[in-house]
Structure formats: C-alpha cells, structure tokens
Amino acid sequence: KAGVTQTPRYLIKTRGQQVTLSCSPISGHRSVSWYQQTPGQGLQFLFEYFSETQRNKGNFPGRFSGRQFSNSRSEMNVSTLELGDSALYLCASSLGDRGLYEQYFGPGTRLTVT
Amino acid sequence: GDSVTQMEGPVTLSEEACLTINCTYTATGYPSLFWYVQYPGEGLQLLLKATKADDKGSNKGFEATYRKETTSFHLEKGSVQVSDSAVYFCALSGSGGYQKVTFGTGTKLQVIP
Numbered sequence: 001k002a003g004v005t006q007t008p009r010y011l012i013k014t015r016g017q018q019v020t021l022s023c024s025p026i027s028g029h030r031s032v033s034w035y036q037q038t039p040g041q042g043l044q045f046l047f048e049y050f051s052e053t054q055r056n057k058g059n060f061p062g063r064f065s066g067r068q069f070s071n072s073r074s075e076m077n078v079s080t081l082e083l084g085d086s087a088l089y090l091c092a093s094s095l096g097d098r099g100l101y102e103q104y105f106g107p108g109t110r111l112t113v114t
Numbered sequence: 115g116d117s118v119t120q121m122e123g124p125v126t127l128s129e130e131a132c133l134t135i136n137c138t139y140t141a142t143g144y145p146s147l148f149w150y151v152q153y154p155g156e157g158l159q160l161l162l163k164a165t166k167a168d169d170k171g172s173n174k175g176f177e178a179t180y181r182k183e184t185t186s187f188h189l190e191k192g193s194v195q196v197s198d199s200a201v202y203f204c205a206l207s208g209s210g211g212y213q214k215v216t217f218g219t220g221t222k223l224q225v226i227p
C-alpha cells in the first residue's frame with residue numbers, strides 16, 4: 001500500500017506571497033492532519049480534516065487554511081507569507097474513526113520564506 | 115487540555131548502552147499512547163503504541179509500558195545501535211470523542227560507535 005505523499009518536497013517563496021501544499025493520504029484513510037515543525041517550536045498541530053470537514057484546529061492565524069476533497073486528498077494554504085512561516089510542514093493520515101488515531105506521516109514539504 | 119512532557123535532549127549514548135527516554139502525560143479519560151521516530155530528513159514513523167493501561171508496546175527492540183498510575187509511557191531499549199540515532203516523539207490521542215493527537219517536544223538521540 002502506498003504511503004502518504006506530499007508535494008512539493010521543497011519550496012522557496014518570498015515574503016508576502018501565498019503557497020499551497022498538497023497531501024495524498026494512504027488509500028482508505030479519511031483523516032488528514034497537518035503539522036508545522038520548526039527547531040524552536042517543535043511539532044505544532046495546524047488542523048485536521050475528516051470526510052471533507054475540518055474537525056480540529058490548532059492555534060494558528062487565519063492565514064493558514066486547508067481543505068479536503070472527496071477523495072481525501074488535502075491541501076493547505078498559507079497566505080501573506082512571513083519569514084517565520086519557514087518550516088517543515090508534515091501531513092499525516094489515519095483511519096480517523098473513534099479511537100483509531102494511529103497516524104502515518106508523509107516526508108514533509110520544506111518551505112523556505114525569504 | 116491534553117499535554118505530553120518528555121525529557122530534554124540531546125541524549126548521547128555509546129553503542130550497546132541502555133536507553134530510557136521519559137514521557138509523562140496529562141489527559142482525561144483513557145488516551146492511546148504512541149512513540150514516533152523521525153530520522154534525519156524524513157517524516158515521523160510510528161514506532162510503537164499502547165491503547166490501554168498496562169499494555170506494552172514493542173518494536174525493533176524498543177518497548178514502552180502504559181502506566182496509568184504514574185501517567186507515564188517511558189521508551190526503553192536494552193542495547194542501542196548507531197542506526198537508532200534519531201528524534202523520538204511521545205504522543206497521545208485523547209479519548210471520548212474525536213480528539214487530535216498531542217505530541218511531546220521530541221528527544222534527540224545520538225549513538226556513537
């Protein structure tokens with residue numbers, strides 16, 4: 001079974017631009033979660049989508065948004081990029097049913113904002 | 115809210131030494147507990163899990179026991195190898211509904227030959 005895939009793997013953007021990251025979950029997984037990982041803040045939860053609905057949300061500004069499609073693929077968007085948005089963005093998928101939260105992570109997208 | 119506390123790193127050990135990485139948690143109800151490992155340049159991989167009290171998760175020589183009385187889930191390995199060098203994350207998923215996964219800050223392990 002194919003794992004979680006994320007595209008692109010690396011991205012360089014300029015401050016003020018916007019960016020869209022993509023995540024394809026493991027086949028059959030309906031939950032997709034997004035995390036931001038930085039050396040200073042560690043792993044921080046952004047949001048989780050389940051069956052096209054945002055089910056949980058972390059403490060990030062509204063510049064960070066996401067969506068999930070009917071095939072469970074997910075995108076996250078960051079508008080008006082700031083230097084502090086430079087990070088590794090990780091996507092994780094899971095079955096998402098009650099009690100089944102074993103998450104499978106993709107390799108991440110490394111975003112650099114200059 | 116839920117929280118996970120794990121020991122600060124980095125932890126440096128010689129090959130074949132014993133490893134313990136401490137993890138304690140705060141959660142209501144009966145969470146599931148996990149250890150994830152992140153190798154350089156990669157995403158996180160599930161290492162082991164335990165879903166109820168006194169369960170022992172094990173994988174690749176690593177073990178952790180779900181201790182509800184001490185709210186702990188310490189990661190142990192009897193003999194580490196250089197290939198175990200990575201960052202280890204303790205995590206929990208809350209019970210009682212659709213809960214997000216809460217991660218600890220990670221502990222970097224470096225094993226030297």
